[in-house]
Amino acid sequence: MFKMAKILLAGESWISTTTEYKGYDSFTSTKLEIGCTKLLADLRQLGHEVTHLQAHDVPEHFPWTKAELNQYDVVILSDIGSNSLTLANQVFAEGRPTVNRMELLKQWVLDGGSLMMAGGYLSFGGFEGKAHYHNTPIEDILPVKISASDDRFEAPQGLAPQEVQDNPISEGLGTFPSLLGYQQVTVKPEGTMLMTINDDPLLVTGKAGQGRTLAYMTDIAPHWASQDFMAWQYYGEFFSRCSTWLAQD
Template sequence: MAKILLAGESWISSTTEYKGYDSFTSTKLESGCEDLLKALRGLGHSVEHLFAHDVPEKFPWTLSELNQYDVVILSDIGANSFNLSDRVFAGGNPTTDRLQLLKEWVNNGGALMMAGGYLSFGGFEGKAHYHNTALEEILPVDVSPFDDRIETPAGAVPEEAIANGISENLGQFPKVLGYQVVTPKNDSDVLMTIDGHPFLITRKVGQGRTLAYTTDIAPHWASQDFMNWTHYGQFFSRCIHWLSGDLQ
């Protein structure tokens, strides 16, 4: 089974409550990946979750640190979190380009998955900003510099495009409530589509592998039907097995 680093998929919420003349503000840390962590761990994988606010300082800085993992998953975490560490943003000093580091790691045999979300691929108002980065070069898709979201409040159903070991024998996928539009690279494989757009795309890069999954792993884009789907964990576990080289 794989050792996985999942970076992102968390946020800090601030709420101001007004009660007549008075008000007070509270904050809390929230995570959107608890179901995925439980599912993958239940299937035997070892998963470390790096919260989004920790990414700028604690995401691996060296190849030796990355080599501790079989698979890295980026979920709802924008390029700025990798580029603007305190040393750069606050101190004005050069440091390791960790998107370039991920590119080198994948080319040397690492495995990377990007899951969709408001801060994935192009992202909400283009704020994820992976266009024209070293990471885009190794992803199986080209990324828009603009807002790349399609909201589907009535739901859209992903469909298998070619026979593959990831979606095989899982039946019809539940509806999802949104996704991102990406452009597959010439040497990638589009395994699944949604509304005619690429949905699950894979690529072999150098000695490594990358996978793009263009919707969220949790609500809101992942509908409650999707979260309760019998094959929820199995589907993502198969993505991990493909990235690890256990599936062709």
């Protein structure tokens, strides 16, 4: 029914710095953390070919040409803000014009590529609006309208996703584990809402030109993805179905 996909996952990593104070003395440590380890492993186990472009590499190494994008069936943006796609060193440090990669990604989708955005503090509107995808070429092609401000809805008590119509992505997976938060968006008239959470959109699909798009309004990893969700037997299958739906002709 579905084809296996060649996927570029951009984002979903961070570098954290910790300072420990021990009486008179202190020391600082820095480490790289990866939030998509389980997702990568599950998608690969299910037959997909996945390239992970870590967040700190996105500004310089996200594809610059359509030929580079054509190596993939699906691009996933997860917890990576729009500045990382627009403020490469050539622009920010050197003041020289370069390719607008959000516009490039839009044209690639319109010509038949596929884009998924997953939620997070630097997705959609984002924490304090810092992801800043409102009024961008990415918003143009996604099936949802994005807030210009902070769009988070924190749910520490846990909220259960609900399927609103039969569809090939969520059907047969049973009850979805609770989630601890999501981002509030508005479904465009051309979007198809497949799942909700707290009566808000959770999973929305759409078409843009010759391509397909999908918006998933919560995290693929903690904290919004609860430990129950991470341990769910269909965790990998769900995201595999998202990818294979996108990769269809």
